[in-house]
Amino acid sequence: MAGLWLGLTAAAAAADEPRTFRDWMAGCDNVRTCAALSLPPEAAETVAYLRLERPAGPDGAPRLLLRLRGDWKKPPAALQFRLDGAAFPASGGPLPATADGDVITVTFSAKDAAALIEAARKATKLTASAPGVSGSISLAGSVAAMLWIDEQQGRLGTTTALIRKGEKTGAAPAPALPLVAATPVPPMLDMKAAKQQAARLRAELKKRSPDACEDDGADGDSAWSLGDKRVLVALSCSRGAYNFSSSFFIMPENDPARATPLRFADGDGDDGNDLTNASFDPRTGHLGFFAKGRGIGDCGVSGGYAWNGKGFVRTELAIMGECRGIAPEDWITLYRSTAK
Missing domain, CATH: 2.60.40 (Immunoglobulin-like)
Incomplete structure (x- = not known):
């Protein structure tokens, strides 16, 4: 739990952290x-x-x-x-x-x-x-x-203000949504090939840092082809009651020594390569995560990234730092984009 809340702080600090006003919370996204x-x-x-x-x-x-x-x-x-x-x-x-x-x-x-x-x-x-x-x-x-x-939103003293209205008309224009060109990946590796690629990388990391990834998570390891003889590998490194953490790497096929860790901006960690409860959809190139603050999933941080052929770029980010029964679809959105 302590690690998750540090991650929440990192995600909020990288975006614009929601503000609390007595019994209310407010926040704005990038647009x-x-x-x-x-x-x-x-x-x-x-x-x-x-x-x-x-x-x-x-x-x-x-x-x-x-x-x-x-x-x-x-x-x-x-x-x-x-x-x-x-x-x-x-x-x-x-x-x-x-x-x-x-x-x-x-x-x-x-x-x-x-x-x-x-x-x-x-x-x-x-x-x-x-x-x-x-x-x-x-x-x-x-x-x-x-x-x-x-x-x-630049509405103070305008006719469109919610609270402090004035005689001025209009409001500051909304910025355009960032356009993300998501790229589907080639046909999936079969399960045996995917497990082999992940096993090779796990063995390589074990030699470098024996305690970097828990051994009992190997059954959750996955891999996907990214084309150009590259593979996206997710190693299941940490498991809890309702959260499991995966470390992501891009690796040349069958060459674990040259694997490089990904860096996820505003993920649920400190811009590292770990994501919690992550899922990858090769049909869309979308990689999502949902780090729960507690088991019922009414607080935490969620977000996603899209593969653009070269790397993963952020597509969305939402946060709720108070465990009060608020559904994830109602959390404070800090980042959104539109997909091409």
Whole structure:
């Protein structure tokens, strides 16, 4: 766990680290799309949180949703809301919800989102309920989080600001998404050939540094052809209860002495060649990882890289440093790209 949190710190420091504002967290990615999350109380019996996301640029509209996790026999089709005890929206009617397993989602309309953002200046708590379950969301820190987003997106004093509005129009334009030219790799090595390539490299590393890679992980070793007589090799070097770490190398075929370790920018380590819970898809050239902060996977760091024919370049990075029941798809995104 200590190693993972050092990795989280390294990943966040290399990007722009999310900020915490009392019971809220906020962060922005490389194209200034920003998100703010309410943090459920630790060990909350019912997990409920708000998530606001807004793209940069004059036309970037905020999107606000709520997640509520419950033990449903039949998921409710709507949720009832109260804001410091008063009905929300003012009409008092329930808002429609969609279900995905045990998680209910309410996506607020633009009108209701604007009303809730305005009310957050004075309100302290939003509750969401359905028959048999109720969740509470603290609004402490929400205004500061949204004000910070306004600042990051150049909206302070403009008509598009969430909090500090003014008479100026427009907002800073959004940067273009980085374009990554992902390259599929040649047909996969058969299992026997892949194991042979990995075994040769493991034996070579054993001679150089006997304690560099745990011996009992060899059954998890893999290898893939990269073309031009090069091989991507992943050696399974460390296993825990819910995380396993692999070390990645590019190796000339059948020549382990000339293997070179990869360097993953903003991975789950210190720009080294290790990734946690990694998976490689040779059909797309995509290499992803998901380092869990705990077994249920509600905190940690996830990301990916694409093979471009010469090396692996970063494609995405998301982080959640608080283990509060927040689903990975709602984590703070720090980097995104578009694939060619």
